[in-house]
Amino acid sequence: MSDRFIILSGCSGGGKSTLLEALHRRGHAVVEEPGRRIVQQELAAGGTALPWLDLAAFARRAVEMALADRAAMKDHSGLVFFDRGLIDAASALQVAGGEPVLATLAETHRYNRQVFLTPPWPEIYEGDPERRHGFEAALAEYQRLERTYPLLGYETVILPKAPVEARADFVLARL
Template sequence: MNRSVLISGCSGGGKSTLLAELAVRGHAVVEEPGRRIVKQELERGGVALPWVDMVAFARRAIAMAIADHTAAHEQAGWRFFDRGLIDAAAALQHLTGEPALEKLSAVHRYHETIFLTPPWPEIYTTDPERRHDFDEAIAEYDRLAAIYPALGYQVVILPKIAVADRADFLLDRLSQKTEQQ
């Protein structure tokens, strides 16, 4: 069984907070490639930033997500990803028209259930690493919400509830899926 679980969705929808809660509970988590790339680029004065060169940023995110996905298979138990390869490939395909999604997603699969954080304006904020506005975040969410089912994933929208309850909801859904198999 594939135990690499992807948490995607709207920017500022609570993904990183949820991943932190899952880590506290002892689960392996993988930080969002985009956040790591932005930190690296800002520290060294690089240009692979979403607001400078989005195509270079997406290509770096794809490479990092592939490395993350490969490395995670060495870990036992559930592995939770804050975004991942599909998000990066979707961005590149949206920007350039390159058919990155089908080629990459066929080789590097996640668990059949993908969890999406919906737009949540009450908690959305920008910061030095997230400079796009809420409307751009919603447009990205809409693209992702359409892409995942088209790639054969079952999408579960995470409820807008306290982080501990959200983690319980996610883990309960995964245990139900495991029991059904």
């Protein structure tokens, strides 16, 4: 387990990326969401490993990228904040009917026991070219992750609906 590896997960469009940017401005190492990077790559290349075309292929790539992200940060001495990551990707892969790898990967590649979840926040939710699903799909994903993390031995901490700097203060105070 790496207590230095902190997951920011939760509802799509709930402010994870904005919080990640705030933590980076404070000098912390951060890792951007695998899913968003994959969507950008696939759209640029005309690929099909997109969540709205082939969720299983997308999730397999997200698992691979999340494992590579962890390996790249293994020697970093300070806190590392991950926008989503391995557990989210493996959970999506299971939902897509892919390989049932969630329990194995979750046991082998542990993160800090506290996982910070952005709650559903319809007032700030926005779709974009990389986030094509609606709020209802984001809510369903949130509910799945909110159940999944405790089953894997993590303590979920729901972030307050507050300005980003207050959220960053909250996360750092909890750690």
